[in-house]
Amino acid sequence: MDNFPGGSTMPETETDFAEPEVPAKPLPVAELHLHIEGTLQPELIFALAERNGIALPYSSLDELREKYEFTDLQSFLDLYYANMAVLRTEQDFADMTRAYLERAAAAGVRHAEIMMDPQAHVSRGIPLEACVQGVASVLATSEEDYGISTMLIAAFLRDLPEDSALEVLDQLLAMNAPIGAIGLDSAEVGNPPSKFERLYGKAREAGLRLTAHAGEEGPASYIIEALDVLGVERIDHGIRCMDDPDLVERLVDARIPLTVCPLSNVRLRAVDTLADHPLPAMLAAGLNVSVNSDDPAYFGGYVDDNFAQLTAVFDLSDFDKARLAANSIHSSFASEERKAELLAELNGREVSD
Ligand SMILES: [Zn+2]
Numbered sequence: 001m002d003n004f005p006g007g008s009t010m011p012e013t014e015t016d017f018a019e020p021e022v023p024a025k026p027l028p029v030a031e032l033h034l035h036i037e038g039t040l041q042p043e044l045i046f047a048l049a050e051r052n053g054i055a056l057p058y059s060s061l062d063e064l065r066e067k068y069e070f071t072d073l074q075s076f077l078d079l080y081y082a083n084m085a086v087l088r089t090e091q092d093f094a095d096m097t098r099a100y101l102e103r104a105a106a107a108g109v110r111h112a113e114i115m116m117d118p119q120a121h122v123s124r125g126i127p128l129e130a131c132v133q134g135v136a137s138v139l140a141t142s143e144e145d146y147g148i149s150t151m152l153i154a155a156f157l158r159d160l161p162e163d164s165a166l167e168v169l170d171q172l173l174a175m176n177a178p179i180g181a182i183g184l185d186s187a188e189v190g191n192p193p194s195k196f197e198r199l200y201g202k203a204r205e206a207g208l209r210l211t212a213h214a215g216e217e218g219p220a221s222y223i224i225e226a227l228d229v230l231g232v233e234r235i236d237h238g239i240r241c242m243d244d245p246d247l248v249e250r251l252v253d254a255r256i257p258l259t260v261c262p263l264s265n266v267r268l269r270a271v272d273t274l275a276d277h278p279l280p281a282m283l284a285a286g287l288n289v290s291v292n293s294d295d296p297a298y299f300g301g302y303v304d305d306n307f308a309q310l311t312a313v314f315d316l317s318d319f320d321k322a323r324l325a326a327n328s329i330h331s332s333f334a335s336e337e338r339k340a341e342l343l344a345e346l347n348g349r350e351v352s353d
Contacts, residue, residue, distance in 0.1 A: 026108025026304050027321060028345045030328040031292055032211075033236050033259035035155065035185065036093075036116045036135055037084055038295020039100040048086035048095070056086075068298055073217050073268050074187060076298060084120055093134025101138065101146040103296075107304035110342050111334050112148050114139065115155040115183050118168050128171055136178045149338055153211065155183035156199065158191035165199045173206055181209035181333060183236065184226075188218040193225040193232075200230040209233060209333045211259075215240035216270060220247050227256070234258075234331060239265060241287070242278045252286045257331030261294035263306050268299075274313045283320060290328035322346065 042064045049056045058064040070076040087093060097114075104112055114135070121131040132152075139150040154172055156165040172179060182203045184196060193212055200210055214226040216237035223241050226232045238258035241247045251258065262279055265271050271278070282289045291310065296302045301309070307324075310316055316324075329342045 026106075026307070027325040028110040028329075028342055029108050029303055029325045030111040030113070030290070030332040030334065030342065031104060031109045031303055032113050032234070032257070032290060032328060032332055033261055033292035033294055034100070034104075034112060034114055035295050036097060036100060036114050037087070037120065038080065038299075039103075039297050040083055040086075040096055041099065041297045044096060044099060045083050045086050048088075048092050052086060052088045052092070054086055054088075057082075068267075070268055070298075073270075076268055076295070077187060080295065080298065081120060085124065087121065087131070088126065090130045090134040090137070093131050094138050097135045097138040101142055101148055101150075103302055105146045105148055107302045109148055109303055110345070111150070111329070111332055111338065112142075113151045113153055113181065113333060115153040115185065117155050117157060117185065118172065119157045119160060119164060122168060128168070128177075129175065132172070132175070132177045132179075140178075149334060151180040151333055152178055153181040153183045154179045155185045156196070157186040158184050158195065158213075159187040162196050162199055165196065166202065169199060169202060169206075179208065181211055184212035184214075184230075185236070188213060188216055188222065192218070192222055194229045197229050200232070204231060211236055213237055216265075217268075220244035223247060223251075237261065237265075237270075239270065239278050239282070242281060242285075248285055248287065251288070255288050257288045257290065257327070258282070259292045259331070260289045261292045261299070261306070262310055263301050264294035264299040266299075274309055277310075277313075279310065280314050280316075283323070288327050288331060289324065290331055291324050292328075 042061050046061060067079050116135055118128055118131060122128055136152055139152055142148045142150045193214060203210060210232045211234040212226045212230055212232045213236040215223040220240045220243045223235055223238055224247060226235060234257045236259045239260060241251055260279055262274060262277050265277060266274050291303060291306050293302045293306055325346055326343060329339050
Protein backbone atom coordinates (compact mmCIF):
# COMPACT_ATOMS: atom_id res chain seq x y z
CA MET A 1 0.00 0.00 0.00
CA ASP A 2 3.05 2.25 0.04
CA ASN A 3 2.18 3.33 -3.49
CA PHE A 4 -0.50 5.50 -1.92
CA PRO A 5 1.04 8.25 0.12
CA GLY A 6 -1.25 10.08 2.49
CA GLY A 7 -1.99 7.30 4.95
CA SER A 8 -5.68 7.10 5.50
CA THR A 9 -6.76 8.36 2.07
CA MET A 10 -8.47 5.52 0.22
CA PRO A 11 -7.31 5.09 -3.34
CA GLU A 12 -10.06 5.53 -5.91
CA THR A 13 -9.67 2.00 -7.18
CA GLU A 14 -10.36 0.56 -3.76
CA THR A 15 -13.58 2.54 -3.59
CA ASP A 16 -14.58 0.80 -6.82
CA PHE A 17 -13.70 -2.62 -5.40
CA ALA A 18 -15.73 -1.85 -2.30
CA GLU A 19 -18.98 -1.56 -4.33
CA PRO A 20 -21.02 -4.58 -3.23
CA GLU A 21 -22.39 -6.77 -6.02
CA VAL A 22 -25.94 -7.05 -4.71
CA PRO A 23 -28.42 -8.36 -7.29
CA ALA A 24 -31.30 -5.91 -7.75
CA LYS A 25 -34.45 -7.01 -5.91
CA PRO A 26 -37.24 -7.43 -8.45
CA LEU A 27 -40.02 -4.86 -8.36
CA PRO A 28 -43.29 -6.07 -6.84
CA VAL A 29 -45.63 -6.66 -9.79
CA ALA A 30 -48.95 -8.21 -10.68
CA GLU A 31 -48.88 -10.80 -13.45
CA LEU A 32 -52.13 -10.51 -15.39
CA HIS A 33 -51.45 -12.54 -18.51
CA LEU A 34 -50.28 -16.03 -17.71
CA HIS A 35 -51.51 -19.40 -18.96
CA ILE A 36 -50.85 -22.05 -16.34
CA GLU A 37 -50.44 -24.71 -19.04
CA GLY A 38 -47.71 -22.51 -20.54
CA THR A 39 -45.62 -22.88 -17.41
CA LEU A 40 -45.01 -26.59 -18.03
CA GLN A 41 -41.23 -26.78 -18.09
CA PRO A 42 -39.61 -29.61 -20.11
CA GLU A 43 -38.32 -31.21 -16.89
CA LEU A 44 -41.85 -31.35 -15.45
CA ILE A 45 -43.24 -32.70 -18.74
CA PHE A 46 -40.81 -35.63 -18.49
CA ALA A 47 -41.51 -36.15 -14.77
CA LEU A 48 -45.30 -36.19 -15.27
CA ALA A 49 -45.01 -38.46 -18.32
CA GLU A 50 -43.07 -40.96 -16.24
CA ARG A 51 -45.49 -40.75 -13.30
CA ASN A 52 -48.47 -41.31 -15.62
CA GLY A 53 -46.85 -43.95 -17.84
CA ILE A 54 -47.13 -41.81 -20.95
CA ALA A 55 -44.69 -42.35 -23.83
CA LEU A 56 -43.42 -38.99 -25.08
CA PRO A 57 -42.48 -38.52 -28.74
CA TYR A 58 -39.11 -37.10 -27.58
CA SER A 59 -36.23 -39.19 -26.28
CA SER A 60 -34.54 -36.42 -24.29
CA LEU A 61 -35.00 -32.98 -22.78
CA ASP A 62 -32.76 -31.55 -25.50
CA GLU A 63 -34.90 -33.09 -28.24
CA LEU A 64 -37.99 -31.49 -26.68
CA ARG A 65 -36.25 -28.13 -26.27
CA GLU A 66 -35.35 -28.15 -29.98
CA LYS A 67 -39.08 -28.00 -30.74
CA TYR A 68 -39.35 -24.59 -29.05
CA GLU A 69 -38.60 -22.69 -32.26
CA PHE A 70 -41.85 -21.24 -33.53
CA THR A 71 -42.80 -19.59 -36.79
CA ASP A 72 -46.16 -18.20 -35.64
CA LEU A 73 -48.90 -18.61 -33.04
CA GLN A 74 -50.21 -21.86 -34.55
CA SER A 75 -46.81 -23.59 -34.53
CA PHE A 76 -46.60 -22.87 -30.79
CA LEU A 77 -50.18 -23.97 -30.12
CA ASP A 78 -49.51 -27.36 -31.76
CA LEU A 79 -46.72 -28.12 -29.25
CA TYR A 80 -48.57 -26.49 -26.34
CA TYR A 81 -51.58 -28.77 -26.76
CA ALA A 82 -49.45 -31.88 -27.43
CA ASN A 83 -47.51 -31.37 -24.19
CA MET A 84 -50.72 -31.08 -22.17
CA ALA A 85 -51.15 -34.84 -22.65
CA VAL A 86 -48.98 -35.37 -19.55
CA LEU A 87 -51.52 -33.57 -17.34
CA ARG A 88 -53.87 -36.31 -16.14
CA THR A 89 -54.65 -35.99 -12.44
CA GLU A 90 -55.55 -33.30 -9.94
CA GLN A 91 -52.07 -33.80 -8.49
CA ASP A 92 -50.47 -33.01 -11.88
CA PHE A 93 -52.33 -29.69 -12.09
CA ALA A 94 -51.40 -28.89 -8.51
CA ASP A 95 -47.70 -29.66 -9.08
CA MET A 96 -47.64 -27.46 -12.19
CA THR A 97 -49.27 -24.59 -10.27
CA ARG A 98 -46.85 -24.85 -7.36
CA ALA A 99 -43.88 -24.78 -9.74
CA TYR A 100 -45.18 -21.57 -11.33
CA LEU A 101 -45.85 -19.82 -8.02
CA GLU A 102 -42.42 -20.66 -6.69
CA ARG A 103 -40.74 -19.24 -9.78
CA ALA A 104 -43.09 -16.24 -9.94
CA ALA A 105 -42.33 -15.32 -6.32
CA ALA A 106 -38.63 -15.14 -7.21
CA ALA A 107 -39.56 -12.89 -10.16
CA GLY A 108 -41.23 -10.35 -7.86
CA VAL A 109 -44.82 -11.37 -8.64
CA ARG A 110 -47.05 -10.46 -5.67
CA HIS A 111 -50.43 -10.94 -7.33
CA ALA A 112 -51.21 -13.31 -10.21
CA GLU A 113 -54.31 -13.73 -12.35
CA ILE A 114 -53.91 -17.15 -13.84
CA MET A 115 -55.68 -18.42 -16.94
CA MET A 116 -56.39 -22.07 -17.54
CA ASP A 117 -57.95 -23.67 -20.61
CA PRO A 118 -60.62 -26.10 -19.32
CA GLN A 119 -61.74 -27.13 -22.83
CA ALA A 120 -58.23 -28.32 -23.67
CA HIS A 121 -58.47 -30.85 -20.83
CA VAL A 122 -62.13 -31.84 -20.97
CA SER A 123 -61.69 -32.66 -24.67
CA ARG A 124 -58.95 -35.16 -23.65
CA GLY A 125 -61.28 -36.90 -21.22
CA ILE A 126 -59.94 -35.20 -18.08
CA PRO A 127 -62.76 -34.42 -15.62
CA LEU A 128 -63.36 -30.68 -15.25
CA GLU A 129 -63.18 -31.08 -11.46
CA ALA A 130 -59.65 -32.52 -11.64
CA CYS A 131 -58.14 -29.62 -13.54
CA VAL A 132 -60.04 -26.89 -11.70
CA GLN A 133 -59.46 -28.39 -8.26
CA GLY A 134 -55.82 -29.16 -8.95
CA VAL A 135 -55.05 -25.52 -9.74
CA ALA A 136 -57.53 -23.96 -7.30
CA SER A 137 -56.40 -26.01 -4.31
CA VAL A 138 -52.91 -24.51 -4.63
CA LEU A 139 -54.18 -20.99 -5.31
CA ALA A 140 -56.32 -21.17 -2.15
CA THR A 141 -53.21 -20.82 0.01
CA SER A 142 -50.90 -19.02 -2.42
CA GLU A 143 -50.72 -15.85 -0.34
CA GLU A 144 -49.56 -17.69 2.79
CA ASP A 145 -47.32 -20.10 0.88
CA TYR A 146 -45.74 -17.77 -1.68
CA GLY A 147 -46.79 -14.23 -0.77
CA ILE A 148 -48.82 -14.12 -3.99
CA SER A 149 -52.53 -13.29 -3.99
CA THR A 150 -54.26 -14.95 -6.94
CA MET A 151 -57.36 -15.18 -9.11
CA LEU A 152 -58.25 -18.05 -11.43
CA ILE A 153 -59.46 -17.09 -14.92
CA ALA A 154 -61.28 -19.61 -17.10
CA ALA A 155 -60.03 -19.01 -20.63
CA PHE A 156 -61.99 -20.26 -23.62
CA LEU A 157 -60.60 -21.49 -26.91
CA ARG A 158 -61.73 -19.13 -29.63
CA ASP A 159 -61.08 -21.63 -32.43
CA LEU A 160 -63.84 -23.86 -31.00
CA PRO A 161 -67.57 -23.08 -31.43
CA GLU A 162 -69.18 -20.72 -28.91
CA ASP A 163 -71.55 -23.53 -27.83
CA SER A 164 -68.58 -25.51 -26.51
CA ALA A 165 -67.50 -22.53 -24.38
CA LEU A 166 -71.06 -21.98 -23.13
CA GLU A 167 -71.34 -25.63 -22.11
CA VAL A 168 -68.11 -25.49 -20.09
CA LEU A 169 -69.01 -22.14 -18.50
CA ASP A 170 -72.36 -23.64 -17.43
CA GLN A 171 -70.54 -26.57 -15.85
CA LEU A 172 -68.09 -24.26 -14.06
CA LEU A 173 -70.93 -22.17 -12.67
CA ALA A 174 -72.92 -25.27 -11.67
CA MET A 175 -69.97 -26.68 -9.72
CA ASN A 176 -69.37 -23.26 -8.15
CA ALA A 177 -65.79 -23.28 -9.45
CA PRO A 178 -63.60 -20.65 -7.78
CA ILE A 179 -63.10 -18.54 -10.91
CA GLY A 180 -63.11 -14.74 -10.86
CA ALA A 181 -63.02 -13.93 -14.56
CA ILE A 182 -63.15 -15.35 -18.06
CA GLY A 183 -60.72 -14.90 -20.93
CA LEU A 184 -60.49 -15.80 -24.61
CA ASP A 185 -57.34 -17.31 -26.12
CA SER A 186 -55.87 -19.67 -28.75
CA ALA A 187 -55.83 -19.08 -32.53
CA GLU A 188 -56.89 -15.47 -33.04
CA VAL A 189 -57.05 -14.74 -36.77
CA GLY A 190 -60.44 -15.71 -38.20
CA ASN A 191 -61.97 -16.04 -34.72
CA PRO A 192 -63.11 -12.50 -33.88
CA PRO A 193 -64.38 -11.56 -30.42
CA SER A 194 -67.93 -11.08 -31.75
CA LYS A 195 -68.18 -14.88 -32.06
CA PHE A 196 -68.43 -14.99 -28.23
CA GLU A 197 -71.04 -12.35 -27.46
CA ARG A 198 -73.39 -14.77 -25.66
CA LEU A 199 -70.56 -16.27 -23.61
CA TYR A 200 -69.48 -12.88 -22.31
CA GLY A 201 -73.09 -11.87 -21.61
CA LYS A 202 -73.55 -14.96 -19.49
CA ALA A 203 -70.27 -14.43 -17.63
CA ARG A 204 -71.18 -10.81 -16.93
CA GLU A 205 -74.56 -11.90 -15.52
CA ALA A 206 -72.73 -14.36 -13.28
CA GLY A 207 -70.66 -11.49 -11.86
CA LEU A 208 -67.37 -12.52 -13.46
CA ARG A 209 -64.72 -10.03 -14.58
CA LEU A 210 -64.01 -9.95 -18.33
CA THR A 211 -60.80 -10.01 -20.35
CA ALA A 212 -59.91 -11.30 -23.84
CA HIS A 213 -56.89 -11.73 -26.07
CA ALA A 214 -57.13 -9.27 -28.96
CA GLY A 215 -54.68 -7.59 -31.31
CA GLU A 216 -51.83 -10.08 -30.94
CA GLU A 217 -51.84 -11.45 -34.50
CA GLY A 218 -55.35 -10.26 -35.21
CA PRO A 219 -56.15 -6.71 -36.36
CA ALA A 220 -56.83 -3.61 -34.27
CA SER A 221 -60.53 -4.02 -35.11
CA TYR A 222 -60.62 -7.13 -32.89
CA ILE A 223 -59.66 -4.90 -29.94
CA ILE A 224 -62.60 -2.62 -30.72
CA GLU A 225 -64.92 -5.65 -30.94
CA ALA A 226 -63.67 -7.01 -27.62
CA LEU A 227 -64.48 -3.67 -25.99
CA ASP A 228 -67.76 -2.91 -27.74
CA VAL A 229 -69.30 -6.35 -28.30
CA LEU A 230 -67.90 -8.32 -25.35
CA GLY A 231 -67.59 -5.44 -22.92
CA VAL A 232 -64.16 -6.53 -21.66
CA GLU A 233 -62.39 -4.48 -19.00
CA ARG A 234 -58.91 -5.48 -20.13
CA ILE A 235 -57.20 -6.50 -23.36
CA ASP A 236 -54.60 -9.28 -23.41
CA HIS A 237 -51.74 -8.34 -25.79
CA GLY A 238 -53.35 -5.48 -27.74
CA ILE A 239 -50.11 -4.48 -29.47
CA ARG A 240 -51.83 -4.10 -32.83
CA CYS A 241 -53.70 -1.06 -31.48
CA MET A 242 -50.65 0.87 -32.66
CA ASP A 243 -51.99 0.45 -36.23
CA ASP A 244 -55.01 2.63 -35.36
CA PRO A 245 -54.33 6.12 -33.88
CA ASP A 246 -58.02 6.67 -33.04
CA LEU A 247 -58.06 3.44 -31.06
CA VAL A 248 -54.88 4.42 -29.22
CA GLU A 249 -56.53 7.68 -28.22
CA ARG A 250 -59.60 5.82 -26.97
CA LEU A 251 -57.52 3.30 -24.98
CA VAL A 252 -55.48 6.11 -23.42
CA ASP A 253 -58.56 8.16 -22.50
CA ALA A 254 -60.33 5.18 -20.92
CA ARG A 255 -57.13 3.83 -19.28
CA ILE A 256 -57.92 0.38 -20.72
CA PRO A 257 -55.23 -2.03 -19.50
CA LEU A 258 -53.19 -3.88 -22.13
CA THR A 259 -51.34 -6.93 -20.79
CA VAL A 260 -48.31 -6.96 -23.06
CA CYS A 261 -46.00 -9.99 -23.37
CA PRO A 262 -42.77 -8.88 -25.08
CA LEU A 263 -40.80 -12.16 -25.16
CA SER A 264 -43.90 -14.01 -26.34
CA ASN A 265 -44.32 -11.54 -29.22
CA VAL A 266 -40.72 -12.15 -30.32
CA ARG A 267 -40.95 -15.96 -30.08
CA LEU A 268 -44.23 -16.06 -32.01
CA ARG A 269 -42.92 -13.60 -34.58
CA ALA A 270 -45.52 -10.93 -33.92
CA VAL A 271 -42.42 -8.70 -33.99
CA ASP A 272 -39.07 -9.56 -35.59
CA THR A 273 -36.84 -8.76 -32.62
CA LEU A 274 -37.27 -7.28 -29.17
CA ALA A 275 -35.75 -4.04 -30.49
CA ASP A 276 -38.75 -3.82 -32.87
CA HIS A 277 -41.27 -4.20 -30.03
CA PRO A 278 -43.78 -1.35 -29.70
CA LEU A 279 -43.66 -1.27 -25.87
CA PRO A 280 -41.60 1.96 -25.64
CA ALA A 281 -43.91 3.63 -28.17
CA MET A 282 -46.94 2.38 -26.24
CA LEU A 283 -45.55 3.84 -23.01
CA ALA A 284 -44.76 7.11 -24.77
CA ALA A 285 -48.32 7.25 -26.13
CA GLY A 286 -49.62 7.05 -22.57
CA LEU A 287 -51.17 3.59 -22.89
CA ASN A 288 -51.83 1.60 -19.73
CA VAL A 289 -49.42 -1.27 -20.46
CA SER A 290 -47.98 -3.93 -18.17
CA VAL A 291 -45.33 -6.61 -18.73
CA ASN A 292 -46.33 -10.28 -18.54
CA SER A 293 -44.88 -13.67 -19.42
CA ASP A 294 -47.83 -15.36 -21.23
CA ASP A 295 -46.41 -18.91 -21.59
CA PRO A 296 -43.03 -18.55 -19.88
CA ALA A 297 -41.84 -22.14 -20.32
CA TYR A 298 -42.15 -21.73 -24.07
CA PHE A 299 -41.14 -18.13 -24.66
CA GLY A 300 -37.82 -17.77 -22.91
CA GLY A 301 -38.72 -16.43 -19.53
CA TYR A 302 -40.80 -15.20 -16.65
CA VAL A 303 -41.71 -11.62 -15.75
CA ASP A 304 -38.24 -10.82 -14.41
CA ASP A 305 -36.67 -12.15 -17.62
CA ASN A 306 -39.00 -9.93 -19.66
CA PHE A 307 -38.00 -6.89 -17.58
CA ALA A 308 -34.29 -7.77 -17.81
CA GLN A 309 -34.34 -8.12 -21.59
CA LEU A 310 -36.44 -4.98 -22.06
CA THR A 311 -34.02 -3.07 -19.87
CA ALA A 312 -31.04 -4.36 -21.83
CA VAL A 313 -32.52 -3.53 -25.24
CA PHE A 314 -34.34 -0.27 -24.50
CA ASP A 315 -32.37 1.02 -21.53
CA LEU A 316 -35.65 1.40 -19.63
CA SER A 317 -35.36 3.92 -16.82
CA ASP A 318 -36.22 3.09 -13.22
CA PHE A 319 -39.15 5.44 -13.65
CA ASP A 320 -40.48 3.45 -16.64
CA LYS A 321 -40.06 0.16 -14.80
CA ALA A 322 -41.89 1.48 -11.75
CA ARG A 323 -44.63 2.79 -14.03
CA LEU A 324 -45.03 -0.63 -15.66
CA ALA A 325 -45.18 -2.26 -12.22
CA ALA A 326 -47.74 0.27 -10.96
CA ASN A 327 -49.83 -0.23 -14.11
CA SER A 328 -49.90 -3.98 -13.48
CA ILE A 329 -51.19 -3.49 -9.94
CA HIS A 330 -53.80 -0.86 -10.91
CA SER A 331 -54.99 -3.07 -13.81
CA SER A 332 -55.50 -6.17 -11.72
CA PHE A 333 -58.83 -7.49 -10.46
CA ALA A 334 -57.45 -7.53 -6.91
CA SER A 335 -59.36 -5.82 -4.10
CA GLU A 336 -58.71 -2.11 -3.57
CA GLU A 337 -57.11 -3.01 -0.27
CA ARG A 338 -54.67 -5.44 -1.87
CA LYS A 339 -53.83 -2.94 -4.61
CA ALA A 340 -53.08 -0.27 -2.00
CA GLU A 341 -50.86 -2.71 -0.13
CA LEU A 342 -48.86 -3.57 -3.25
CA LEU A 343 -48.60 0.05 -4.40
CA ALA A 344 -47.28 0.99 -0.97
CA GLU A 345 -44.74 -1.81 -1.25
CA LEU A 346 -43.76 -0.56 -4.70
CA ASN A 347 -43.37 3.00 -3.53
CA GLY A 348 -41.42 1.91 -0.45
CA ARG A 349 -43.88 3.74 1.74
CA GLU A 350 -44.46 1.06 4.29
CA VAL A 351 -44.73 2.60 7.74
CA SER A 352 -41.94 1.24 9.89
CA ASP A 353 -42.54 3.00 13.17
ZN1 LIG B 1 -51.84 -15.37 -23.84
